[in-house]
Amino acid sequence: MRLLHYLSCFLYFCVLLSGIAAADQDTKRWYRYTDDNHLTILSDTLNSDAMQHGYEILDTHLEVIQTVPPPPDAHQRQLIEQKKQQLSDLRYLQKMYGTPADARQQMANRLNALQASLDIQKTSAERAHEDRETDAERAANFERSGHTPPHDLLQRIQDDNRRILNIQHQSQDIENQMKTVKSQFDGIISKLEAAEKAHITNDARSSPIPASSE
Template identity: 30%
Template sequence: MHRPALIHCSLLFGMLLPLAAGAAELYRYVDDQGITVLSRQGVPPEFIAKGYEVLNEQGRVIQVVPPAPSAAERRRLLADKARAGSDAQLLRLYSGPEDVDRALERKLAELDALIGVARGNLQSARTQQGNLQSQAAEHERAGRAVPEHLLAQIGNQLAEQQRLQQDIARYQEARQQARASFAADRARLSELLGARP
């Protein structure tokens, strides 16, 4: 054999050797009957989720693929991730519990202002409704039919009052939710800051 051909064969053999070594890997997994199986073909798809090990040609474990998490574990992992994100946001927003208290005061003041405006508008709508009803009463006392536009305006004022009352109730509910939410944030922040070294 000529020397260049020999070098060529040696190079080819050297390139194929790692492939042969890779082909010598074994896969160890547990089947449905609980029997440990060693296979050169790989792990069947239905057993991959249970986890498996990859062994080299000497039988040493070179890689461990852990079992896939259960549905409960996935939910717990997602909840832990969400909690970590929430905790990080709390620590970015507030340097201490007193910051949470100040933020709550600002939120309550904002909601109180909205309630005040809604109550003022409600009183105004009631006054307008009273004036319109007085006009309607004058028409009735005079023996005339109450004009349609006047009845429509009274209806509009009643609807406006109902809407404003719903707004006030919504703002009051938001006040309660804000108190609960900020109290939870304050407690968690105190817990996080207390846990710091």
């Protein structure tokens, strides 16, 4: 009777061990990758060489469960960082200028303000030219009558010339500013339009920046 009990226990442990072995077999994984010599390597352990090249995880039937790509190389990491920076720059522009329509309105406001300053300079230039013509005519009258023009009159003519030259420089500076503003805003608006088409918003949850076509 005791012998029968021992045999029953032995059979129970055999079945238990068999079940554990089968379970271990079902959960066993294989790793397959291609090395630098283009040889396919199959291993039951994951090593650094596999992680470097990228690998496939296989089950006991050698069916692919998962594919793990290799880590990005230096060039790929640089591209990733560039795209992250581009996305950060786009979101900064969106924070500063809003939508393309908002940016166009800001550009118009800046250009209108500069145009108003330019109009003032043009009015000042017209007045300065008139003053110089008047003073020059008076000096010519003195010379025609055989008299030397007064010193203060000659000084005013020199002042008129300096004032006209200064106005010309200021007007040119304003025109250059207008060109710069237009060029800068054209670039900003173009980027905002591209972000809008790609559904990129000033939100960390928004879509990633699209890949470059280069």
